[in-house]
Amino acid sequence: MDHSHTIAFLVFDGVKMLDIAGPAEVFAEANKLGARYSLTYISPSGDSVSTSIGLPLSVDAGISQLTRMDTLVVPGGDDLPSKPIPTELIEAVLSLHRPSRRLVAICTGAFILAKAGILDQRQATTHWQHTRLLAASYPEIQVHPDSLFVADGSVFTSAGVSAGIDLALALVQRDHGASLARLVAQRLVLFMQRPGGQSQFSAPLSIETPKNEPLRKAVELISARPNADYSSASLAELMGLGPRQVARLFAAELNTSPAKFVEQMRLDHAKAMLAAGQSITKTATAAGFGSPETMRRIFNQRLRSSPSEYRARFHPARFPDEAQGLLQPT
DSSP states (O other): OOSOEEEEEEOOTTBOHHHHHHHHHHHHHHHHTTOOEEEEEEESSSOOEEOTTSOEEOOSEEGGGOOOOSEEEEOOBTTTTTSOOOHHHHHHHHHHHTTOSEEEEOGGGHHHHHHTTTTTTSEEOOOGGGHHHHHHHOTTSEEOTTOSEEEETTEEEEOSTTHHHHHHHHHHHHHHOHHHHHHHHHHTTOOSSOSSOGGGGOOSOOOOOOSSHHHHHHHHHHHHOTTSOOOHHHHHHHHTSOHHHHHHHIIIIISSOHHHHHHHHHHHHHHHHHHTTOOHHHHHHHHTOSSHHHHHHHHHHHHSSOHHHHHHHHSOOOOOHHHHHHHSOO
């Protein structure tokens, strides 16, 4: 980068503060090591905005006053997936997208790009809570639910909140190479490449109650007893239907196959047990995997993490007794 690279953050009322501050800190730290990023903050009208934590954020300009920009960053906001997106935001993204070299959406900022039609025929991601909604609302987008961030040409999208930091670090690596990006990661105490995808952070799968009664009974039983036998034959017998009918019902109402649904329920059950500190062997048996080896294979395939790594990452840390004593009121 032989000239200053302008990065413009498009902000709005309710914008997620960490979606701005996280990536901005990465670029600012890179500047201390020789990068030449110029950070500017803009709103559609040029007025200051109120962030998700209630902190007022002043801006440098309105979109009509921006004379030069290399990267446009569109942060997310809690209301974007569930409420109508303001027309001024859509128009701002459309007007700024064309002159920018690179377009970046953080977390639910992907919904702004989707509404503007920019993500049509592209690959993208967003926060794990909203990947299914994004895919259903915008079928022209190829949604990657497990990715921390996705690059499709000059358009980049990231998963929830802190994944914007991962994406910013990847952009620094693209611009300045791995050595400088590694120094930024070390200074900010970040993973150079975070292990696993965002599925490891997701809550148990939320299933709408199936309309079909045999399917509803099967779903309730699988969710309650994931360690039972759910082979094709046993599911067909349980539901009183033929195996092909069972497969069609799962596909029509749950958009998955019986085997994949059972595997997901077992994975969710295992994640909850491991996060509570249960042993690998007990978890494998109770979740229905049969053996620790089988569970380990599924975890590696689906989460790119072993069960022991998952437990270490998500089981709440315990203070030793002597450390707890230091925290007791005197």
